[in-house]
Amino acid sequence: MSTRTESTDVVVVGGGVVGLSAAAFLAWHGVRCQVLERRARPSAHPRARGFNPRAVELLRQIGLEPAVREAGAGFADHTMRARVESLTGRELFRADLPSGGELDAISPSPWALCSQDRLEPLVRRRAEELGAAVSFGREVDHFTQDADGVTLVLRDGGRLRARYLVAADGARSRARERLGIELKGTRALAYQLSIVFEADLRGPLGDRRFAICQVRNERVDGLLVHDDTLRQGILYIQHPERAPDHPEDRCLELVRAALGVQDLPVRILDRQTWELSALCATRYREGRAFLAGDAAHVMPPVGGFGASTGIQDAHNLAWKLGLVLRGPAGPGLLDSYEAERAPVADLTVDQCLRRVTTRTGFGPPAAGAGLIDDLTLTFGHRYRAGALAEPEPAAPPVTDPREPGGQVGTRAPHVALTRAGGSTLDLFGRSFTVLAGPGGESWTAAARSASAELGVDVAASTMTDGLVAGGGAEWCRRYGVGAGGAVLVRPDGIVAWRRPHAVPDPAGELRAALRGVLRPTPTSGRS
Template structure:
């Protein structure tokens, strides 16, 4: 492509939905200039993708936007659990689960929690925050073509519906362009998995009387199993705005055009058990539940993220969360390479870490849909009741990549949540005080590597300070203990929580994952740290 270059930018993002916007936010937080193009004229207007799991909320907390998201999510703040019923007015009702965090167990593992915020409410928050950080976000603009070489990517973009053509030269391209990703197809990357699972038409509607039938049942979703009209009911404001997912069977020749307003309204009346309810249809959008994972997460300087890399069944709300966490993993690595403190090969660890997580998570999501008998999904459960939803959301592990000393025999997604400071896992959460201010240990991780050592870890602390200067990389060093710069709250044992000893150390990456752990001191801590850092950052 020998064209005149109109613009130059370090990173170009294709796709401005949840994952693309999150990539922009995370890059902006790290000071990386970027341009985002999205073919649609604005953020999503359809209420979907509402479940933001605890790991995603940790990332938004670190990025400083958790309070703004909680404001956007305030309408559904009291909604919990999934109800299964024949109709809303019948007697056959069962809570598949009633509380997301029964007993408050989650507070032991995280400073935050799950958040129910629909995509149409969350995306504007991400957009505003990304622009405040200097992101160049262009809606109504599409990626028309691209070519890459050893030094970068040359892309052609233009306003949708016009003949405009602008040539952008970027060092890297992030493709967050959805499940039918043109970028993935252009790269020729195949997909693995079971393929399509089931199909729905998502219908938004107003019905003032429906709140009376729902009563005080503040659910996240209600699976209605009326044999004549099944589907999933979701509240938008708990009063008169709702969403209903009607099963759609294109495999049986059912056409999308057959879902008229009249048919949808009558289906909702039958499913809910309120036959004379006035229903005003305000929107319709088809969606497809699938289990697919890309065989590769990129080629050269082009990387896939979100639905472009993986599709998952909606049960458990794993799909968009996995995509947001893709973006977070990739952002710090791009910042490290562009900042000159990591080798280009660090970017190869993105797919090595994220693809196994997506494969394991997508399998869990499909199994959970089967177990819950999600309307429209006919597959019978092949395993027992699904455990470890929290472990899936928070406890996944990286066996290979930018990590040293991992256990390759451990499960990528364990059945039970264990956060013990093992390399490749998310670092443990502890409440600390620094200069009298309370913070979570997770609040330390964003812009640099962090080396933590305990009361007897002075040699590691001094070695870390020397090595950071010698290698020219951002490495914050902290000592944790009474009278030190980070003071744990009473009854908190830093070394025990991190699986080390008072004279050991833990190296944590900017994304909050443990890169390496020493259970005791070393004869030559400087040499040891240099070897570890050169391996983790692919500097050799």
């Protein structure tokens, strides 16, 4: 009796936050996709404790930001980073996460300070609403590729045929191993023990609310976080060698030493050990299979960059797969995924490693540490090769998001719209978008012409005083163009092309720019 083979356009291996985000973004772009997760149910461990505003911007695009805000509402004042002897002991250092006016000028989206176990159900629900299929308890035994797709054989005897595969199955990715892709970097910098516990933290915390707290005394050296109920926390203990087995009484001792209250009732809920590593895949693609998230890069857990970087991987890949599967783009567009995301991961892993080795975030940065500030590392990455009409390989890898932007390869700047809560980021989505200065009406007709000729959706908006807060002149300043100029923005909100001033043939130049994006020249893009 033959086994029926299921079919889909894209199969996502791994049902964590990156795999579920990939499914949601793919479905948003009209791609049939299915998630396969070998675990029978989602992990109850909180894991990632926050997601940076750039990741939230991408979830905003598919309508998830209100739910994300609600899930993290109880963490709104959990902004303190500190070093203490214990929660009830001497406070040695404190600082707050970037917020308020500095962040508001850069992004309409906040930090999502909810934990991963709260975010994942929201992303899964949205993915399924958009049409993605999500299956837990289905493990891939092996898969093969040919010129037209990927065939997966599952442990339950099922078979699945897909045009492409996205491996988002974590730091110990089995799919990456099957693809023969190696890792580079530093493995096992240390070994981490995570102790999830329940206790009444209201007394030790007082009126303080921590995003993360470093605890250092003669009995414990670790990181402490707590949830918004003030009744659950996680203590992270680092060991130079593989963490020894910690029985429950030893975990209780460590937690109480961190809290500074020896007779506080504490219940241990879970404990896990894992490697603290700084690793990147040597390549992000093998044939029709792509790596995303921790399968592609493993970074020390500092600053909320790990899972957030993975969500950005998924977003970058989803619109490209959508265009290739629908036909307007050539397969060369998919080569741009590694060209763009690998340098970002290389830099971010390096910066997280520097933060860990210099203990930055819990005190002033070490002199000469080569650190990039958090806001620049969150928003300032610049693609220097890939799906860009006029890439600039010699450009610096980051730009300051506080300064006027709009450079090719950078995130299109946020400028508030006149409608309450609106942003220019809300103008980007399923299509390419042309934004023109207040005197650039000819670009609107050029967008219609290019769309019709190339068979790709191109939206267009003129940045008039009635649309953008502060007027068209403010938009021009932020994007680095004059009143007759324009920028072409990709579906993922990255500037692909820019003309600072009016040109004689806007339709011809825009068509050429779109062709350059849709069929980019293959290149590794790594520096």
